[in-house]
Amino acid sequence: MSQAARRLAAVIFTFLACASASAAVVATNTDYAVIDGREETRALNASARGRITDVNITVEFSKCDDPPIGTDGDACVGRGFPFENEFALVLIGPDGKSVTLVEPFVSYGVGTRGGAGRVSVTFDDEAPQAAGPRVEEGRFRPAEPLALFDGMDLFGSWTLYLRDYARSDPLEFFSASLDIAYEPAPVPEPATLALLGLGLGLMGVRAARRR
Numbered sequence: 001m002s003q004a005a006r007r008l009a010a011v012i013f014t015f016l017a018c019a020s021a022s023a024a025v026v027a028t029n030t031d032y033a034v035i036d037g038r039e040e041t042r043a044l045n046a047s048a049r050g051r052i053t054d055v056n057i058t059v060e061f062s063k064c065d066d067p068p069i070g071t072d073g074d075a076c077v078g079r080g081f082p083f084e085n086e087f088a089l090v091l092i093g094p095d096g097k098s099v100t101l102v103e104p105f106v107s108y109g110v111g112t113r114g115g116a117g118r119v120s121v122t123f124d125d126e127a128p129q130a131a132g133p134r135v136e137e138g139r140f141r142p143a144e145p146l147a148l149f150d151g152m153d154l155f156g157s158w159t160l161y162l163r164d165y166a167r168s169d170p171l172e173f174f175s176a177s178l179d180i181a182y183e184p185a186p187v188p189e190p191a192t193l194a195l196l197g198l199g200l201g202l203m204g205v206r207a208a209r210r211r
Ligand SMILES: [Ca+2]
Pocket: 054, 055, 056, 124, 125, 126
């Protein structure tokens, strides 16, 4: 292989390596809220561009008996039933498509006295178990598959919709992070394009000389 051809191969290899899929936390939101008998939304703004191959979302929340546990809370304060069934979590994509993560009155039951406290739940289609019947920390399949988002561009404003249905036993939101595997949009750097052009040019010159 000539030196020019070797250089060209190296450039193409680098370009292809950059274009392969990568998974990353693309957006987070840590704007705490006590949600009780009402709804709330949290924005997750993704600035990267590329074709989605997998979406996971981690939500840190608590669903406790009254009173709220507060921003620094961990265990539930109230010792009664937490009514873990009366809330919903829905992820809405930049294009308006929505996936129910927690289906109200279906995913979870009323829970056990004292409740789970503050938990971090990762919703992932590839998890071995579906979320429920009790709120617990870990990785679980959402009520609806997140694969609905596969193939679309991740760029834009995602929304986590949170709703608590009855007053008393609040849902508390601590944080959400959107973890997306995607194939970055093929936007090569100008320098890469220039090298690619130079490589092709050199190969052309050599081919012409041989002829
Ligand atoms: Ca997944």
